[in-house]
Amino acid sequence: MRDVRLALPVAIAWAALAAVSPHTGAPGIAAVVAAAVAVLALLAAHGIARRATGADAGALAPRAAAAVRTVAVGAALACPLLVGADVVAGSGLDACDSLDLLLLGQAAPTEVVVTGCDDAPTLRSAMLLRAADAALTIGGTATGACDAWLDGTRWLLTCDRLETAEPAAWAAWAAPLRDGLLQASARLPGVGGELLPGLAIGDERRVSPQLRQAMLDTGLSHLTAVSGANCVIVVGAAFLAASSLGARRGVRIGVALASLAAFVVLVTPEPSVVRAGAMASIGLLGIATGRRAGAVALLSLAVLVVLAVQPHLATSAGFALSALATCGLIVHGRPITRVLARWLPTPIAALIAVPVAAQLWCLPVLVALDAQVSLVSVLANLLAGPAAPLVTVVGLAACLASPLAPAVAVGLAWVAWLPAAWIAQVAMVAQQLPAAQVPWPVAPWGVIAASAMLALVAIAHARGRLARGVAGALVLGAVVGLGAAWPSIRLGSLADWRIAQCDVGQGSATLVRHGGAVVLVDTGEDPARIEGCLRLLGVQRVDLLVLTHFDRDHSGGAPALVGRTALVVHGPTDERALPVVDELAAGGAAAHEARRGDAWQVGEVRVEALWPIGELEPGNDASVAVAIDLPGAGLELVVLGDLGAESQSRLLRAGGSAASVVVVSHHGSADQLPALYRRIGAVAGLVGVGENDYGHPTDAALRLVQESGGMPLRTDELGTVALAVDSGGVRVWSERVGGGP
Numbered sequence: 001m002r003d004v005r006l007a008l009p010v011a012i013a014w015a016a017l018a019a020v021s022p023h024t025g026a027p028g029i030a031a032v033v034a035a036a037v038a039v040l041a042l043l044a045a046h047g048i049a050r051r052a053t054g055a056d057a058g059a060l061a062p063r064a065a066a067a068v069r070t071v072a073v074g075a076a077l078a079c080p081l082l083v084g085a086d087v088v089a090g091s092g093l094d095a096c097d098s099l100d101l102l103l104l105g106q107a108a109p110t111e112v113v114v115t116g117c118d119d120a121p122t123l124r125s126a127m128l129l130r131a132a133d134a135a136l137t138i139g140g141t142a143t144g145a146c147d148a149w150l151d152g153t154r155w156l157l158t159c160d161r162l163e164t165a166e167p168a169a170w171a172a173w174a175a176p177l178r179d180g181l182l183q184a185s186a187r188l189p190g191v192g193g194e195l196l197p198g199l200a201i202g203d204e205r206r207v208s209p210q211l212r213q214a215m216l217d218t219g220l221s222h223l224t225a226v227s228g229a230n231c232v233i234v235v236g237a238a239f240l241a242a243s244s245l246g247a248r249r250g251v252r253i254g255v256a257l258a259s260l261a262a263f264v265v266l267v268t269p270e271p272s273v274v275r276a277g278a279m280a281s282i283g284l285l286g287i288a289t290g291r292r293a294g295a296v297a298l299l300s301l302a303v304l305v306v307l308a309v310q311p312h313l314a315t316s317a318g319f320a321l322s323a324l325a326t327c328g329l330i331v332h333g334r335p336i337t338r339v340l341a342r343w344l345p346t347p348i349a350a351l352i353a354v355p356v357a358a359q360l361w362c363l364p365v366l367v368a369l370d371a372q373v374s375l376v377s378v379l380a381n382l383l384a385g386p387a388a389p390l391v392t393v394v395g396l397a398a399c400l401a402s403p404l405a406p407a408v409a410v411g412l413a414w415v416a417w418l419p420a421a422w423i424a425q426v427a428m429v430a431q432q433l434p435a436a437q438v439p440w441p442v443a444p445w446g447v448i449a450a451s452a453m454l455a456l457v458a459i460a461h462a463r464g465r466l467a468r469g470v471a472g473a474l475v476l477g478a479v480v481g482l483g484a485a486w487p488s489i490r491l492g493s494l495a496d497w498r499i500a501q502c503d504v505g506q507g508s509a510t511l512v513r514h515g516g517a518v519v520l521v522d523t524g525e526d527p528a529r530i531e532g533c534l535r536l537l538g539v540q541r542v543d544l545l546v547l548t549h550f551d552r553d554h555s556g557g558a559p560a561l562v563g564r565t566a567l568v569v570h571g572p573t574d575e576r577a578l579p580v581v582d583e584l585a586a587g588g589a590a591a592h593e594a595r596r597g598d599a600w601q602v603g604e605v606r607v608e609a610l611w612p613i614g615e616l617e618p619g620n621d622a623s624v625a626v627a628i629d630l631p632g633a634g635l636e637l638v639v640l641g642d643l644g645a646e647s648q649s650r651l652l653r654a655g656g657s658a659a660s661v662v663v664v665s666h667h668g669s670a671d672q673l674p675a676l677y678r679r680i681g682a683v684a685g686l687v688g689v690g691e692n693d694y695g696h697p698t699d700a701a702l703r704l705v706q707e708s709g710g711m712p713l714r715t716d717e718l719g720t721v722a723l724a725v726d727s728g729g730v731r732v733w734s735e736r737v738g739g740g741p
Helices: 007-020 026-052 061-089 174-186 190-201 209-217 228-244 249-267 271-289 295-309 311-315 317-340 346-369 377-401 406-431 445-462 466-494 527-536 577-586 645-655 674-680 699-707
Strands: 099-103 110-117 120-131 141-151 154-165 499-501 510-514 517-521 542-547 565-570 590-593 599-602 605-611 625-630 635-639 661-663 684-687 711-714 721-726 729-734 738-740
Touching (some): 007 061, 007 311, 061 311, 110 141, 174 377, 190 377, 249 271, 295 317, 517 599, 517 625, 684 699
Parallel strands (some): 661 684
Antiparallel strands (some): 099 110, 110 120, 499 721, 599 605, 625 635
């Protein structure tokens, strides 16, 4: 095992910062507590060590002293991190009438650096959620009035009016290079052309949602997230170039540092890039001083530096995954390669070991984010991995050549296109395999199981029995995964479902899936319930989320969709709505308030807003009603939200829509318009309902569906309900009953 004398204290400090960060005002108090713990632990370790020198000292005393000393160092390292977080929280950006921003992205939401508050200089990291009609450029500056509020240790901003300026000289050079690579790759055909800029410099502007999802599902998304491998390539190339010109060591290191800084500006400082850049910088510093630290210690120091500069990254899943994947490669990459080399050629063993080690260490975080695991990621990485360095090197060369020699850039882009197209095709094909994504238990049990698998491998490695540890982890994973997958196995008879009504208790959540596109209308009240339904139905990402209105039983589960949807459509907003919409926007979703006649195309699925008309006060009667058309599937769905009979009457007069399936309004309340349901003429009426004191669903509403020619399907009786269609008609599967016509 590698040296972990610095890694364990840094992990303790990181955990302390992550635990305290979400609580406003807590970091300052926690810093004092951490200082006290550090002093007491050092005194305790000293006392244990003194007793360990006695004649009657046990063999465990030195180990106990070392463990207590590790806690002391961890608490001591946590102190400056917590103080820094407290300073960030006390910055008072919410009191500023005008903010000066340094932009790190081209579209909101994006990372920014606040450089001024009411003309007074400051320096704070923040997330810009919305910037109305402002043209953002990476490295550009902006000034304007913004609403600011604190989310743990991160400042969030929404700006209605921003005056933007062109980037300064240190950043202006990068935009033509990024745009030049996009232009050079624009003529390239198919998914390879889409993926090339992402593989070369992390620019995913041209990557389609389908390809992005395929990369996620197959564990290949790390190839478009610029990280350590890219930084190593850049630093190594600069170092060798300077060396070949006869430069001295100091000059070579300076050139490498300058190249690294330029590369970070080119690809934008995302968490993985910041961590990789810090690690590379510290490594170069070690070379300059002649003291080469161990790889684990180097990574630990990089993590510490990054958290000191940006405390909010303590709770960033992306930063955690980046650090854990790197740690996995350092600790278990070579040992797993040696084990596999007993049966396989060493190059193939290394290609398999890299994704296995990275996924093993990342697994606890991955299943906490999404309770699914990919069984094809190792195969996909084995096939795609060898092509990635070629794309990175040649694509970066095309990027650098684009402003000076566009023809050369196009030629280089064509060279890089072939391996990029190969990687894209591997992702698209692997996504279709049956084991692309399999269920896993939800937190906390899923995280505990994944952590146990990692512990088995780590303990076995420490004892020189790595092969046994890997085998034990695989057995444990198979048992845990089979238990989680059992409901989905039962669903296998209706794997071609198109419409589903999730059992989310007293609430509504309706899923539509067709041709790889997924639409979700409402989320129910509990994030865990909608997360369980998505996992049951094998849905990882939602292309379009419709929130009909902002009652908790329709929008309370929205946190489960943060970072998993590209577009949010919603009704009129009130004070309940803004936190929901802002949280989804912080996860990367664009937001749109719907009006009758608006329409959205998601793959082959068309979603049209039937309601509201005009300006309505937020509430049930302003619910967004939508008609969703699935071409070729023979199904059309109408979702009515919580519209009452009066609004249903106005909707009918405006032109109702016939459909095969209707989601009964307001969980089957008595406030319904029979004429509208007769116009719809659905063969199935989905009722999202749970235990309640309102009398939902009423007998009158259920009779209304039956008298209109349909069958009412209630989630309180049937659990999650899924519908498919074939030549024999509509088939129904339910979680508690099974399948049938």
